[in-house]
Amino acid sequence: HGAVKVLTHEASEYADYLVVPKVDALQAAYEAVSPAAVLVPSSAEGKEVAARLALRIGSGVITDAVDVEAGAEGPVVTQSVFAASFTTRSRVSRGVPVVTVKPNSAAVEAAPAAGAVEALEVSFSEQATGTKVTGRTPRESTGRPELTEAAIVVSGGRGVNGAENFAVIEALADSLGAAVGASRAAVDAGWYPHTHQVGQTGKSVSPQLYIASG
Ligand SMILES: Cc1cc2nc3c(=O)[nH]c(=O)nc-3n(C[C@H](O)[C@H](O)[C@H](O)COP(=O)(O)OP(=O)(O)OC[C@H]3O[C@@H](n4cnc5c(N)ncnc54)[C@H](O)[C@@H]3O)c2cc1C
Structure with missing residues (x-):
């Protein structure tokens, strides 16, 4: 769907520790490709990853976007706020925008592109292993889509x-x-x-x- 390059990295740290290893990986990807914007899913975890990355790279962050468009002075982000009674359009005033995007905001469209898979080099920061996951109990699955992501x-x-x-x-x-x-x-x-x-x-x-x- 339009991806020219896909950067991958596998490590047990992503599952064994809370968000920081993912922030390290996203920062490595950011430094490798110098993007116009960084888009992250608008989940609770996605928002934490976005906020931490924005702080590290000195950028502004905008959450819960329903649209992102190119603008003369940088990407312009649309949010639907106050129970959808207002629509706001904004752009960050500093750095490369870090934007979390709400699920189902854009229709999936086929857009053939190379999709070349490349290994990303990630060196984890000292903070990466600061909070270890000590146990996991999966919720009983109903087989239905997750409420927060459902179309x-x-x-x-x-x-x-x-x-x-x-x-x-x-x-x-x-x-x-x-x-x-x-x-x-x-x-x-x-x-x-x-x-x-x-x-x-x-x-x-x-x-x-x-x-x-x-
Ligand atoms: C601080 C605060 C936070 C809140 N947070 C939430 C929240 O997170 N989520 C939330 O949902 N609410 C929340 N509420 C409550 C919210 O304000 C409403 O009271 C609540 O959502 C109403 O639920 P309802 O629509 O099911 O009930 P109702 O408003 O009672 O609506 C039920 C409707 O069903 C109709 N009806 C009844 N029988 C039938 C029938 N046989 N056939 C067809 N229609 C029928 C009735 O006519 C009525 O229109 C919050 C309130 C406060 C103060």
């Missing part, structure tokens, strides 16, 4: 009227390949787990289609 979300609210009726929401979600969400009212009533709550005190979603039922 379609089917969500249930107070009108669903009971935990047992969430089966209808799940069936609709499965027929669309969607993630299941729930309003706070439904979660507070104990009908669906808090891990599925959408909103200010739940998860931030960015689907292309959101079906709110009840």
Whole structure:
């Protein structure tokens, strides 16, 4: 999809320690290619990686972008803010912009390019091994897409009227390949787990289609 070059590096540090090894790798890639902008996924981890990289290279950072365009004075970033009631356009005033981009903001388009795979040289900083992961317990998988990344979300609210009726929401979600969400009212009533709550005190979603039922 338009990648001229793909830089790769494998090391156990990426899984065994928290974000710093990834920041080291991204900085090595940044230094290897001198990009016009650095784009990172807008996940919690992506935002931390972006902030740390921006600090290291003396750049401004913009989070939760829904669009990035070329501009006369550097890339211009669009954000959708205050529950999508305002659209802002901004650019960093210092350095190469580091931008985190929300999932599903751009349609995937085929764009043939070389995609040459090259090994990236990364030397980990002293801080890289500062925080070790001591254990992992994977959450039981539902087989549905992750709520924060899903392109379609089917969500249930107070009108669903009971935990047992969430089966209808799940069936609709499965027929669309969607993630299941729930309003706070439904979660507070104990009908669906808090891990599925959408909103200010739940998860931030960015689907292309959101079906709110009840
Ligand atoms: C600080 C703060 C943070 C909050 N954070 C969140 C958050 O993160 N996420 C969140 O979801 N909420 C949050 N809330 C709560 C939020 O303000 C709303 O109260 C809540 O989202 C409403 O949930 P609901 O739409 O399911 O319920 P309701 O507003 O009660 O809506 C239910 C709707 O279903 C309709 N209905 C009922 N029965 C049927 C039926 N048989 N068929 C069809 N329709 C039916 C009703 O007419 C009604 O319109 C927060 C509130 C505060 C104060």
